Structure formats: structure tokens, C-alpha cells
Amino acid sequence: MEELERAANLKRILESPSYRVAYQDLDFLTDPKLRPTRMELELLKPELAFERLNITATIVVFGGTRIVERAHAESQFRQAEAKLQLDPQNATLQRQVAVARRLLAKSRYYDVAREFAYIVSRACTTEGRCNYVICTGGGPGIMEAANRGAYDAGAKSIGLNIRLPMEQQPNPYITPELCFQFRYFALRKFHFLLRAKALVVFPGGFGTLDELTDALTLRQTRRMQPIPIIIFGKEYWERVLDFQYLADEGVIDDEDLNLFEFAETAQEAWDSICRFHEAASQPAGHPANHLDNGNGDHLTGH
Known part of the structure; x- marks a missing residue:
């Protein structure tokens, strides 16, 4: 092989996709066969960040993107x-x-969500650390309101954003090092609920409905830690989902109606969350402590 030919071939070798280091090869990483690896990375990236920042307990706020101030x-x-x-x-x-x-x-629910997140963040922040960190989907509307309330209180908050055809942008009130972008809804849902100490749901559309029923199913089947599920807007949600009709038809048990409760004010919702965790702490013989930040692991199947 002539010297020029060798040099040309070596250049092709060095430029070949096969020669790229695997973790730096985006063509390789985006191959459909690498989906399991990408899903694991979406699990690990937020997990490591939460561990590094010692975030073990969250209060998750769901609600519609179209409900604005x-x-x-x-x-x-x-x-x-x-x-x-x-x-x-x-x-x-x-x-x-x-x-x-x-x-x-x-639009009043925007104000209520903002006030709720402010109350939680102020009540739970001690020595610069918030025991119950507000967690949202990171987008506009109710999500923005909740992140904004935590921001008003000078507390950290989480945004679990998702790649959508409409290119949803994160709202500007999320703590920068706690804003994550997901491709897979399943992994995003996992992170919503893994550390959740409460789920607060405002009026919303398909996405909010999906997130609410997913959590209710996991609570019904005892596949996640016990948490209070607080729903804002009784009149709205009882038209969207006739919960009592489901029980009357026998497709859920009457006891399943106790998996959630309604609220109309921010303080009412926070008081309900405190009562839930105070009551939960009593049987174990420990002092009532609504800031218990133990991490349930039911979602992992352990």
C-alpha cells in the first residue's frame, strides 16, 4: 500500500463512526436497539442529582398548562x-x-397553586434545606404557578420536563440544577411518585387525568407508598370523573373513594397533608412528625 493510500485510509478509519467511543457516539446511542440503555440513563440522571442534593421527599403538583395567571x-x-x-x-x-x-x-387556581407551594416551602425550609420539595412537570400553567410559589419562598423546586411535538419549554421558576428533560413518559412518572409524600392535583386535561388515575391505581393496588392525594376543584373533577358512579357500578370498592380528598384552598390542602402524615406516624410509636422524609420503595418492587 502506497504511503498516500495508507494516509487516506487511516483518515477514513479515524473518521469512521465505528471508531467513536461508544458513550460519545450519538448515532449509536439514538439507535432504536439502545432504548433500554436510554431508559436506564433517564432513570439514573435525576436519581444521582437528587442523591447529591439530598432530596428524599417531594410534594408533587399536577395541573393544566392552559390555566394561566x-x-x-x-x-x-x-x-x-x-x-x-x-x-x-x-x-x-x-x-x-x-x-x-x-x-x-x-385562573384562580394559578393563584391557589402558587400560594400552596409557597406555604409548603416556607413551612418545610429550615437552615436553607427544604424537606418537602415542590415537584412539577416543569411546564407552564399550574406547573409554573407551583414552581413560582417555591421560588417566592426562596426554596428549591423540581421540574420534570418532557419532550413534546409542541416543544414544551421549562418555566423560569425551577431551580436550574433540578430541571430535567425526559423523552419517556414512563420514567418521568416514576420520578414523580418515587419520593412523593403527597400528590396535589388541579384541573387539567389528558395529561393531568393520566397522572391522577395512574397514582390512584398504584395506591389502590398498594404498589406505592401511602400518600394523600388532594384534588382541587370538586365541581370540575366530578364532571370529568364520576368517582361515585364507579363505586356504584361495582368497578371500584367504596373504600377506594378514600384514596383522595377534595380541597379548595391552599391552607386546607396543606393541613390535610400534615394530618395524613401525623396519623401515619402514630402506630409506629414515634412522635407526630409531618416532615418525615423516609423514602418509600414500593415503586421499585422491593
């Missing part, structure tokens, strides 16, 4: 009304105004 909701309503005035008989525009009016009415 009042000023924004009012702006959306005015825009919808302005369009309708140009074409008053347009049924589509009429419906848009009706929907915007309903979203405006629900």
Missing part, C-alpha cells in the same frame, strides 16, 4: 371577544369566547 387569561379573553365582534355569527369564534371565559374563571 389572571392577567394573561383576561388578555386571551379580550382577544377572543375582539375577533367575535368582527364576525358575531361565527360559531367557532363564539365557542372560543366561551372557552376563554371558562379558562379565565379557572
